Amino acid sequence: MTERSDVRSPVSPAGxxxxxxxxxxxxxPRSRTVIVVLLVSAFVVILNETxxxxxLPVLMTDLQVSAAVGQWLTxxxxxxxxxxxxxxxxxxxRFRTRSLYGAAMSLFSTGTLLAALAPGFxxxxxxxxxxxxxxxxxxxxxxxxxxxxxPPARRGVMMGNISxxxxxxxxxxxxxSGLVLSLFGWRAMFWLVLPIALVSLVVGLRxxxxxxxxTAMRIDVLSVVLSAFGFGxxxxxxxxxxxSTAGPSTTxxxxxxxxxxxxxAFVGRQIVLQRDDRALLDLRTxxxxxxxxxxxxxxxxxAVLLGAIVLLPIYMQTVQQLAPLTTGLLLLPGxxxxxxLGPVVGRLYDRFGARALLIPGTILTSMSLWSAxxxxxxxxxxxxxxxxLLLSVGLAFVFTPLFTAGLGALPARLYSYGSAVFxxxxxxxxxxxxxxxxxxxxxxxxxxADSGAVGVEAVAGGVHAAFVVAACLSVAAIVGALxxxxxxxxxxxxxxxxx
Numbered sequence: 001m002t003e004r005s006d007v008r009s010p011v012s013p014a015g016x017x018x019x020x021x022x023x024x025x026x027x028x029p030r031s032r033t034v035i036v037v038l039l040v041s042a043f044v045v046i047l048n049e050t051x052x053x054x055x056l057p058v059l060m061t062d063l064q065v066s067a068a069v070g071q072w073l074t075x076x077x078x079x080x081x082x083x084x085x086x087x088x089x090x091x092x093x094r095f096r097t098r099s100l101y102g103a104a105m106s107l108f109s110t111g112t113l114l115a116a117l118a119p120g121f122x123x124x125x126x127x128x129x130x131x132x133x134x135x136x137x138x139x140x141x142x143x144x145x146x147x148x149x150x151p152p153a154r155r156g157v158m159m160g161n162i163s164x165x166x167x168x169x170x171x172x173x174x175x176x177s178g179l180v181l182s183l184f185g186w187r188a189m190f191w192l193v194l195p196i197a198l199v200s201l202v203v204g205l206r207x208x209x210x211x212x213x214x215t216a217m218r219i220d221v222l223s224v225v226l227s228a229f230g231f232g233x234x235x236x237x238x239x240x241x242x243x244s245t246a247g248p249s250t251t252x253x254x255x256x257x258x259x260x261x262x263x264x265a266f267v268g269r270q271i272v273l274q275r276d277d278r279a280l281l282d283l284r285t286x287x288x289x290x291x292x293x294x295x296x297x298x299x300x301x302x303a304v305l306l307g308a309i310v311l312l313p314i315y316m317q318t319v320q321q322l323a324p325l326t327t328g329l330l331l332l333p334g335x336x337x338x339x340x341l342g343p344v345v346g347r348l349y350d351r352f353g354a355r356a357l358l359i360p361g362t363i364l365t366s367m368s369l370w371s372a373x374x375x376x377x378x379x380x381x382x383x384x385x386x387x388x389l390l391l392s393v394g395l396a397f398v399f400t401p402l403f404t405a406g407l408g409a410l411p412a413r414l415y416s417y418g419s420a421v422f423x424x425x426x427x428x429x430x431x432x433x434x435x436x437x438x439x440x441x442x443x444x445x446x447x448x449a450d451s452g453a454v455g456v457e458a459v460a461g462g463v464h465a466a467f468v469v470a471a472c473l474s475v476a477a478i479v480g481a482l483x484x485x486x487x488x489x490x491x492x493x494x495x496x497x498x499x
Contacts, residue, residue: 031149033207035158038101038142041200043165045108045135048193049077050173052128055186062186063121073128080132082235082427086227086266086281088140089420093215098208100141105201108134112197116190127190140419147407147415153350159404160346163396168339172332178325220273223280226266231424233259238431281424282417285410290487291418294406295425297358297480301365301398302426303433304470304477308369308391310434311441311470315463316384319377319456330385334392341396346404353486354405361397362481366474368394372467377460398477402484409487441466 052073059065059073091100111130118124142162150158180188237256240249266281273279286292316322316330348357368390375383403422410418445462453461 030209034209035146035149037200037204037208038145039161039165041105041204042138042142043169044193044196044200045138046165046169047173048112048131049135050169051177051189055177055181055189058181058186065121072125076125077128077132078427079232079235080129081136082231082424083228084133084136085140085423085427086231086420087224088137088423089282089417090217090219090280091137092141092144092416094217097145098205100137101204101208102201104134104137104141105197105204109194109197109201112190112194116187116194140416140423143403143407143419144416148412152408155404155408156349156400157343157346159400160342160344163342163400164339168335172335178328182325217278220278220280223266223269223273226262226269227280229262230259230266231263231428233262235427235431238435281420282414285414285418285421288409290409290485291406293480293483294402295421297477297484298402298422299425299429300473300477300480302429304369304473305395306430307433307437308470311437311463311466315375319460330381331388333385334388337389338392338396341393342400345396345400349401349404354401354484355481357397357401358481358484361394362478364390365394365398366471366478369467369471369474373464373471375463377456405484405487437466437470440469
């Protein structure tokens with residue numbers, strides 16, 4: 001079956017550099033401005049997402065809530081993201097870029113203000129949900145805009161710049177959070193983010209121009225409902241696994257079953273609707289083998305990465321007895337290295353292609369995870385630092401090629417849906433990875449404690465077992481890297497036959 005190539009093109013003067021009608025690979029100033037504003041805005045929303053990790057214990061004490069209640073500040077954010085992201089493919093095609101950007105940053109700014117002024121936990125949770133609604137739109141909007149405006153020969157470099165945002169914001173988030181909490185308290189975190197978000201909103205509304213023409217489409221309400229039950233149920237169910245050493249609760253299993261049934265029904269509904277180009281999330285993206293291979297490998301890497309990110313602070317603060325600020329500072333170099341490598345990896349992708357980067361990147365990632373299995377009760381801080389640096393370098397060589405090759409294999413009219421698929425599957429994979437590794441950690445720690453191991457030794461043993469599982473999964477990623485290649489023009493025009 002052949003995909004049509006009548007795609008949405010950027011609205012630019014004919015022949016202008018950096019546009020489909022031009023002859024140069026250079027971006028025109030207007031396109032560059034649009035991308036820079038979106039990059040800054042994405043940095044703000046990702047920074048906000050990561051500064052909460054260190055703040056949860058302080059928030060629980062100040063608002064007098066239990067850990068089971070307090071975790072909803074993270075779980076609620078994640079659930080909202082998982083529900084909204086699948087809709088973004090439709091939103092990007094239906095509404096103008098400037099309007100959608102304004103809506104996303106307005107939601108994010110409103111949620112930030114609500115959180116800063118929150119008199120208690122319910123309002124703070126509501127603010128986080130509103131924040132997440134805007135955050136969920138920003139990354140797919142950024143990816144789609146970049147793929148539409150940037151010529152194929154320069155996409156590696158631009159995706160490398162995006163990786164700076166994706167890597168540096170989470171890297172400095174814990175350190176910024178620890179510093180602000182120690183000096184001003186938890187509300188200051190939101191007051192710090194709010195003016196940056198408002199400036200980005202004002203500048204964006206003045207400088208961003210529309211990319212492409214909106215398509216007249218009606219939203220399928222049933223698809224939205226099925227998406228909410230499917231993605232929301234799965235993420236909630238997966239996130240609840242491992243919370244108790246006694247095993248998943250009845251509520252967890254119910255949520256998981258509802259999620260599976262909802263997702264199956266959602267997929268079936270999209271297959272029917274996409275025949276008339278009315279799908280909420282067009283799944284014809286999976287007809288392109290490079291995109292499918294990149295998506296699967298991305299899910300595997302995100303599962304391992306997010307699981308490891310959750311385990312590492314547990315090990316550092318419980319076994320090594322490090323303070324939250326010290327933990328954030330120790331993880332800072334790895335994130336900064338990943339960000340600095342972003343443009344370098346982007347240029348290497350443009351020159352050598354995807355596979356030449358993915359194979360060494362997955363091998364280095366696997367080596368770092370195997371080295372993490374050597375961490376014990378008395379491991380020095382330098383060993384943790386080396387592990388995290390190796391992991392960060394490996395991931396830097398993985399994520400940029402996966403994004404660039406995966407989306408580059410699609411025709412332009414599917415960019416928005418491809419970005420949404422990447423976002424939605426990353427949420428599911430991240431939740432699954434955390435569920436798996438935390439469950440392994442909890443079960444092993446409980447077993448060692450029952451065998452007479454002291455608290456710190458039991459925790460260290462649980463972390464070791466979880467890292468062994470993560471390292472084994474990383475070997476599969478090396479194999480997966482062999483199936484991703486650099487897309488050629490014909491890959492984005494014709495899908496494989498037989499569908």
